Every structure is written in structure tokens, then in C-alpha cells.
Amino acid sequence: MAFFCNGCCFFFSIFLVIRLVIGKQAFITQFRKIFFLSVLVVIVGMLFGKYGQNFGLPWWIYYPVPMLVNVLLPPLLLKMNRKKTIQYLVLSFLSAPLIHAFFSFFFNWTEYMPFWKIPYVKTFFQ
Secondary structure: OHHHHHHHHHHHHHHHHHHHHHOHHHHHHOHHHHHHHHHHHHHHHHHHHHHHHHOOOOHHHHOHHHHHHHHHHHHHHOOOOHHHHHHHHHHHHHHHHHHHHHHHHHHOOOOOOOOOOOOOHHHHHO
């Protein structure tokens, strides 16, 4: 369940970041491409991260590969100019820790950024 919910949240954050960067009209005209790009980035990234962790790969391998796919693929496939690429990079880097903090704090799902320890909300009430 944690894997699925993290994936859904990640999917919508990529969707939202792309929408904020490229604008409403471009988002509408490229919706199909953006949808499949988001699905590809999330599925490949989450599966690689999850199975990389399960098979004992070090975090510095199973974490950066999906991150690089997330960072490099959308600007390339959507042909973003320099300004939009910078906006996309800034927003995507800001959204990742927010997703991790939310799911770690409220649901104790720490797989997304295993090197950043966020206490679980229940620990404050024990």
C-alpha cells in the first residue's frame, strides 16, 4: 500500500510541476504525452528504487537513477527552453523532500529518501 500511495503522490507532483512550468495551453495540447511521461517516470522510478533496495543495492545507486530519469526526461521530451527547464528542476527538487516528509511523518513510509530520517507522528504520542 505504501508503495502505491507514494507512487500516486509522486505521479501527481510530476503532473503538477509540469503543469506549473509549461502553462495551461501547452499542458492541454501535450496532455497525452505528459500523462504517459509521468506514468513512465513514476513506474520506472518507483520499481527501480523499490527493487534496488530489496536486492541490496546501496542507496546511492537505487536513489539517483530514478531521480535522474525524473529530472532529465521531462525537459528533453517536452522540449523545454532554458528558463522552463530551470523552473522544472527547482520545483521538482523542492517537491521530492516535501513528499518524503509528508509520507514519513504521517504514515512512517521512509523508502522514498532513506538517508533522511523523519520521525513518525506516533512517536510523539508514546
